[in-house]
Amino acid sequence: MKKLILAAAIVFAGLQAGAAQAAEGKALPARDWSFTGIFGKFDQGAMQRGFQVYQEVCSGCHSLRLIAFRNLEALGFDEDEIKAIAAEYTVEDGPDEEGEMFERPALPSDRIPSPFPNSKAAAASNNGAVPPDLSLMIKARDGGADYVHALLTGYADPPDGVELLDVQNYNLYFPGNLTAMAPPLDEDAVEYADGTPATVEQMASDVVTFLAWAAEPTMEERKRMGIKVILFLLIFTGLLYAVKRKVWADLH
Amino acid sequence: MSEFKPTNPVIRWIEHRLPIFSFIDHAVGSGYPTPRNLNYWWNYGSLAGIALVIMILTGIMLAMQYTPHQDFAFDSVERIMRDVNYGWLLRYVHMNGSSFFFIVVYIHILRGLYYGSFKEPRELLWIIGVTLLLLMMAASFLGYVLPWGQLSYWAAKVITNMFTAFPIIGEPLVTWLWGGYTVGNPTLNRFYALHYLIPFVIVGVVILHIWALHRFGSSNPVGIEADGPQDKIPFHPYYTVKDLFGLGVFLTLFAALIFFAPNLLGETINYVEANPLVTPAHIVPEWYFLPYYAILRSITFDLWFLSAKLIGVIMMFGSTMILFLVPWLDRSPVRSARFRPWYKWFFWIWVFDVAVLTWVGANPPEPPYLYIGQVGTVWYFAHFLVILPLLSIFEPTKPLPSSIGEPVLKGGGAATAGAAAKPVEKA
Numbered sequence: 001m002k003k004l005i006l007a008a009a010i011v012f013a014g015l016q017a018g019a020a021q022a023a024e025g026k027a028l029p030a031r032d033w034s035f036t037g038i039f040g041k042f043d044q045g046a047m048q049r050g051f052q053v054y055q056e057v058c059s060g061c062h063s064l065r066l067i068a069f070r071n072l073e074a075l076g077f078d079e080d081e082i083k084a085i086a087a088e089y090t091v092e093d094g095p096d097e098e099g100e101m102f103e104r105p106a107l108p109s110d111r112i113p114s115p116f117p118n119s120k121a122a123a124a125s126n127n128g129a130v131p132p133d134l135s136l137m138i139k140a141r142d143g144g145a146d147y148v149h150a151l152l153t154g155y156a157d158p159p160d161g162v163e164l165l166d167v168q169n170y171n172l173y174f175p176g177n178l179t180a181m182a183p184p185l186d187e188d189a190v191e192y193a194d195g196t197p198a199t200v201e202q203m204a205s206d207v208v209t210f211l212a213w214a215a216e217p218t219m220e221e222r223k224r225m226g227i228k229v230i231l232f233l234l235i236f237t238g239l240l241y242a243v244k245r246k247v248w249a250d251l252h
Numbered sequence: 253m254s255e256f257k258p259t260n261p262v263i264r265w266i267e268h269r270l271p272i273f274s275f276i277d278h279a280v281g282s283g284y285p286t287p288r289n290l291n292y293w294w295n296y297g298s299l300a301g302i303a304l305v306i307m308i309l310t311g312i313m314l315a316m317q318y319t320p321h322q323d324f325a326f327d328s329v330e331r332i333m334r335d336v337n338y339g340w341l342l343r344y345v346h347m348n349g350s351s352f353f354f355i356v357v358y359i360h361i362l363r364g365l366y367y368g369s370f371k372e373p374r375e376l377l378w379i380i381g382v383t384l385l386l387l388m389m390a391a392s393f394l395g396y397v398l399p400w401g402q403l404s405y406w407a408a409k410v411i412t413n414m415f416t417a418f419p420i421i422g423e424p425l426v427t428w429l430w431g432g433y434t435v436g437n438p439t440l441n442r443f444y445a446l447h448y449l450i451p452f453v454i455v456g457v458v459i460l461h462i463w464a465l466h467r468f469g470s471s472n473p474v475g476i477e478a479d480g481p482q483d484k485i486p487f488h489p490y491y492t493v494k495d496l497f498g499l500g501v502f503l504t505l506f507a508a509l510i511f512f513a514p515n516l517l518g519e520t521i522n523y524v525e526a527n528p529l530v531t532p533a534h535i536v537p538e539w540y541f542l543p544y545y546a547i548l549r550s551i552t553f554d555l556w557f558l559s560a561k562l563i564g565v566i567m568m569f570g571s572t573m574i575l576f577l578v579p580w581l582d583r584s585p586v587r588s589a590r591f592r593p594w595y596k597w598f599f600w601i602w603v604f605d606v607a608v609l610t611w612v613g614a615n616p617p618e619p620p621y622l623y624i625g626q627v628g629t630v631w632y633f634a635h636f637l638v639i640l641p642l643l644s645i646f647e648p649t650k651p652l653p654s655s656i657g658e659p660v661l662k663g664g665g666a667a668t669a670g671a672a673a674k675p676v677e678k679a
Contacts, residue, residue: 038512066330132524136330139515140523175533215523218333218340225341226511233507237500244497247489251288 026154026172028146031205035145035212038227041220042213044076049192050210051075053203056190058134061126063114066135067214070108074217075210082108089113127167129180138208138215145208147173152204155183256283277488279462285484286491287472289656293367294470294491295498296360301458302499303353308451310346311395314339318398320444322437325400326525344514350392351517352506354540357385365578366599368587369471375579377464380457382575387454389541389572394447396538400440401522406535408435408443414548417562434528475587476652483656534616542613543606544568547632549617550625567629574636581636583644591650595643602635 034043051072054064069086077085086106091113094101106113114133116122122130141147150173158170158177168178185200192198213219256274258264267273277283317336319328332339361381364370370378397408412429416422431438469478478484485491509516517539521532537545551564574581589596605628612625 066327066334071334136523140520142520144520216333216340222340222344222511222514226507229507229511230504233500233504237497237504240493240497240500244493247493251485251490 026150028143028150028173030146031149033145033212034209035219038223040223042074043209045194046206046209047075047213048077049194049196049203050206050208052190052192053185053207054134054210057184057203058207059112059115061115061122061131063116063131063133064112064135064214065114065133066111068109068111069106071217074213079108086110127180129167131181134211134214136215138212140215145212148211149204149208151179152185152207153200256281279466280492281488282486284466284469284487285478285481286470286487287478287656288483288485288490289472289474290470290491290494291473292494292498293359293363293473295495296356296363298495299356299498299502300353300360302502303349303356304451304454304458307346307349307353308455310342310349311448311451313342314346315448318444320398320441322400322440322526325398325440329399341510344510348506348509348514348517350395350538351540352502352509353388354392356502357388358540361385361575362603364471366589367471367473368475368582368584368589370579371582371587372579373468374464374471377461377467378579379576380461380464382572384454384457384461385575386572387450387457391447391450391454392538392540394443394450397440397443398447399522400526402524402526402530402532403519403522403535405435405526405528406532407537408439410535412439414561414565414568417559417565419562471587472656473588473590474653474656475591476656479655480657536614539610539614542611543609543632544571544613546609546613546625547571547629549613550622550629552617552622567633571632574633578636578640582640584647584649586649586652591652592643592647593650594647598635598639598643602632605631605635 034041034046054062069082072082072085073079086108089106089110089112090103091106091110092101093104096102116125119130138144138148143150151171154172154174156170156172158164162170162177164170164178167180169180169182170177171179171181185203187200188198189203190198196202216222256277258267258273263273274283314332317328317332317339319325329343332343334340336342364378364381393407393411397404412426412435415426415429418425427433429439430436431442469484472478519536536542545568548564548568551560551567554560555563584592584595586592589599608624609628609632612621612628615621617625
């Protein structure tokens with residue numbers, strides 16, 4: 001049994017090593033997020049600020065195509081606020097009775113419109129690099145929230161001997177260090193409605209919190225249910241053990 | 253082990269016309285006599301059956317929401333995660349269920365190897381079991397392709413491409429498998445159809461597996477046949493309740509993974525939609541395929557007219573196929589490793605070897621991993637082809653107890669040298 005545990009530990013360590021290797025780049029500074037741990041919840045204030053950063057900064061290049069305006073309820077917005085947010089966007093609808101496509105203000109049921117109509121248009125506007133969709137970004141990178149945060153705050157001058165092309169930027173955490181994404185966040189790039197000072201660090205952690213929610217809006221529900229299920233199973237398994245002992249008592 | 257005599261008039265009415273209740277009682281009820289000394293390693297058979305049921309039920313419900321089309325598959329999975337009621341739960345149970353299914357089945361197989369459950373007269377039971385393993389591998393590989401993420405796509409590409417290693421027929425065979433000139437929509441469609449089909453084939457083969465099991469009954473940790481009713485107890489209630497307790501432990505661990513670390517065993521890059529133009533930096537299969545992947549990649553040299561790729565493919569399939577031959581490679585008359593001092597060691601070394609191959613499979617095929625993988629591969633096959641046959645001849649085995657009941661029952665016979673066998677643990 002001990003050997004089996006040892007073997008399992010080795011297998012697990014191997015998997016971890018593989019995952020770490022895939023990440024490459026510099027080791028990620030681990031951070032405390034409101035949403036990690038078995039009782040983790042998304043911080044609504046941070047999410048609202050992060051959504052503002054997404055709207056005013058990221059959305060110039062990056063789509064968030066899996067999120068509908070109605071989903072923003074989870075950020076703490078009420079129905080009217082969501083209608084107002086949606087109405088700021090226009091979407092194409094149709095065909096109407098004449099068979100024509102037409103534009104109308106977005107409704108809460110619409111997905112957030114993407115900045116480019118297709119990936120070719122996105123590449124053409126970005127020196128050939130397609131800015132990835134952000135809907136699943138936190139789940140789609142090794143290191144998750146820590147990685148995206150490190151990336152956003154990890155721009156630096158290149159070390160001696162590294163020549164950058166015009167379209168390249170040096171980042172300590174990006175695999176290979178050369179990224180087509182220019183440093184997206186400057187001090188006070190946004191003005192927060194709640195008066196929080198918009199430092200690069202603050203904006204990065206806010207937008208990462210927002211994107212962590214966007215990647216898995218059902219996470220809070222999952223963890224809440226998990227605690228109940230585990231408690232039930234522990235008690236139920238304990239009862240089954242007692243029954244097992246009772247049934248087997250006459251054999252021993 | 254009493255005769256099945258229902259008292260309920262409805263059950264009696266049905267039983268008289270269709271003896272289904274006595275059939276069930278005989279299969280998993282009080283009518284199935286079981287060795288009294290089974291330990292907890294014997295829980296994994298029923299656990300595998302329950303895992304299969306969990307996979308089929310969640311799979312059918314997911315299928316109601318999933319769209320098998322290259323343009324919509326990825327988004328339909330995300331719709332399940334976001335918009336379908338409890339869709340995230342179904343999907344995480346199904347996704348992690350495959351890992352738990354493999355954990356359970358691998359332990360079930362290791363138990364069979366350790367206690368010699370595959371030996372005469374249970375060879376066919378074992379062969380049917382290995383067939384089940386192959387079917388499971390096919391089902392899980394096909395299922396992994398369906399979310400149409402980057403690794404789904406590239407795993408499909410790498411695995412199907414292996415068939416090009418076969419001379420002459422390779423290329424046309426792969427085109428036929430793909431339904432086109434690359435992995436595309438026709439491939440996704442047929443993979444979905446087969447992924448839905450295979451689990452029901454598995455159910456059929458499981459019935460054969462249980463049928464063959466009931467011919468001679470369960471093996472046991474001592475490895476000698478029961479020689480009288482004192483060695484056996486009815487399956488129900490003794491093993492139904494023991495299996496239920498095991499199930500509780502299993503479900504607790506499973507729930508911890510599903511609810512608190514559902515993506516731990518997955519690769520992050522599979523949350524990026526499939527893109528035929530971008531090859532991922534590291535293409536790795538699911539953890540339960542890593543040892544085979546390491547064996548495939550450890551062959552880096554051509555041999556006569558055989559390409560390295562072809563040898564690798566043959567070795568990879570051979571590493572599972574060789575299990576079919578185990579009853580004839582291991583000819584030791586003693587079943588249980590408890591009475592085989594040398595085999596016990598070689599068994600654990602082999603388990604360690606498989607763990608090393610798993611670790612190698614997760615890493616890139618370059619030194620030092622490559623060399624470790626090559627040594628591991630040689631040992632893997634040597635265990636079956638050299639060590640097992642030699643042990644059958646040269647191993648000095650310990651004396652066996654005279655009956656199953658002897659070491660268990662108090663005063664059940666005078667202590668002999670064979671009583672060294674551990675009694676069944678007092679649970």
